[in-house]
Amino acid sequence: MALTMDELDFGPPDYKEMLPETLKRNYGKWIYHELIKPGVFKHVSSTGDEVYTVRSGQPKFIASSTVLKLCDLADKYCEGSLRFTSKHSIEWIVPKKDDVDKLIEELKKLGLPIGGTGNAMHSIVQCTGWVHCHTPATDAPGIAKAVYDELISYFQRDDLPARLNIAVSGCLNMCGAIHCSDIAVLGVHRRPPKVNDEVVSKACEIPTMIASCPTYAIKPNPKAKSIRIDANKCMYCGICYSICPGVPIADAKNDGVSIWVGGKVSNTRSGPAFSRLAVPYLPNNPPRWPEVVEVVKKIVETWASEAKPHERMGEWISRIGWPAFFDKTGLEFTDKHIDDYIFSIRDMRVGARIRGREMK
Ligand code: SF4
Numbered sequence: 001m002a003l004t005m006d007e008l009d010f011g012p013p014d015y016k017e018m019l020p021e022t023l024k025r026n027y028g029k030w031i032y033h034e035l036i037k038p039g040v041f042k043h044v045s046s047t048g049d050e051v052y053t054v055r056s057g058q059p060k061f062i063a064s065s066t067v068l069k070l071c072d073l074a075d076k077y078c079e080g081s082l083r084f085t086s087k088h089s090i091e092w093i094v095p096k097k098d099d100v101d102k103l104i105e106e107l108k109k110l111g112l113p114i115g116g117t118g119n120a121m122h123s124i125v126q127c128t129g130w131v132h133c134h135t136p137a138t139d140a141p142g143i144a145k146a147v148y149d150e151l152i153s154y155f156q157r158d159d160l161p162a163r164l165n166i167a168v169s170g171c172l173n174m175c176g177a178i179h180c181s182d183i184a185v186l187g188v189h190r191r192p193p194k195v196n197d198e199v200v201s202k203a204c205e206i207p208t209m210i211a212s213c214p215t216y217a218i219k220p221n222p223k224a225k226s227i228r229i230d231a232n233k234c235m236y237c238g239i240c241y242s243i244c245p246g247v248p249i250a251d252a253k254n255d256g257v258s259i260w261v262g263g264k265v266s267n268t269r270s271g272p273a274f275s276r277l278a279v280p281y282l283p284n285n286p287p288r289w290p291e292v293v294e295v296v297k298k299i300v301e302t303w304a305s306e307a308k309p310h311e312r313m314g315e316w317i318s319r320i321g322w323p324a325f326f327d328k329t330g331l332e333f334t335d336k337h338i339d340d341y342i343f344s345i346r347d348m349r350v351g352a353r354i355r356g357r358e359m360k
């Protein structure tokens with residue numbers, strides 16, 4: 001008999017073991033669902049059963065005492081289950097219609113907004129930022145919170161032209177999935193890592209460091225038993241710093257934030273698209289990043305008032321044209337919008353040195 005993943009100690013346990021009873025009973029029998037109000041879906045099964053999905057926002061970091069409160073609500077209204085989604089929201093599956101509003105009231109008391117469905121601003125996806133990562137140029141959860149606070153009404157209602165996905169990543173490794181979001185906020189380093197020869201010579205494997213660089217910017221420096229970095233080739237990704245603590249990349253003076261627009265994953269209408277650079281640099285200004293919030297708000301409000309129904313951010317920009325996007329939003333087009341990186345290749349992923357992929 002084939003072993004399950006958890007018996008193999010390999011991967012997550014079988015999700016079917018954790019389904020609420022109503023979902024187990026109706027597995028494979030659902031016939032349709034509908035959005036009955038912002039943040040609430042109704043699902044109907046061929047057995048006649050119905051369940052309601054309530055979607056709430058969630059903070060990036062949650063105290064264990066808050067998790068216990070959430071678990072109490074799941075026990076009370078959701079057959080003992082809840083789901084933290086990969087899109088940073090919480091989904092509550094409620095079998096009884098009468099419990100939907102009771103749950104929503106209790107979630108509101110905990111400060112969790114309800115929404116992020118349909119033509120709304122969906123939960124802001126973000127990476128760990130300053131708290132847990134070593135390469136950020138900015139703090140993704142801090143920016144996400146500041147943007148959320150300013151745009152929260154767009155999360156709670158669903159009258160935007162289309163869905164709006166916003167994501168924040170602390171650096172261009174993009175753990176916040178920013179490359180395919182309508183608006184992407186991306187921390188940027190603007191200087192290569194600083195090489196500390198003593199640390200590199202004592203603590204790091206130089207061949208591994210050289211192999212880690214996606215742009216071949218690292219060369220050996222045999223005299224110092226260290227390395228040197230070609231500043232013209234470095235794209236400030238910080239991957240070498242993941243390999244060796246002797247090349248820190250954080251730079252309080254030069255690190256900052258860029259804004260990208262027009263990405264999407266879905267195949268609808270125009271197909272998937274990557275984001276494009278809209279603002280190359282804004283200052284890091286914690287704790288509320290007012291410059292970043294102002295630009296994001298300006299882009300959202302311009303798109304919301306100008307786009308046709310169902311037109312995603314990138315589709316709107318494609319229809320009106322890139323110059324018109326800058327005219328309408330009042331953002332400045334600069335020389336930094338022109339990609340003149342001379343060491344660029346057709347697709348960085350064809351390189352043999354990207355994340356263990358083999359060159360074909
Ligand atoms: S995107 Fe960058 S800063 Fe954020 S978690 Fe990933 S590597 Fe760290």
Ligand code: SF4
Nearest residue numbers: 213234235237238240
């Ligand atoms: S790994 Fe990244 S940060 Fe390090 S030298 Fe290469 S391009 Fe620059």
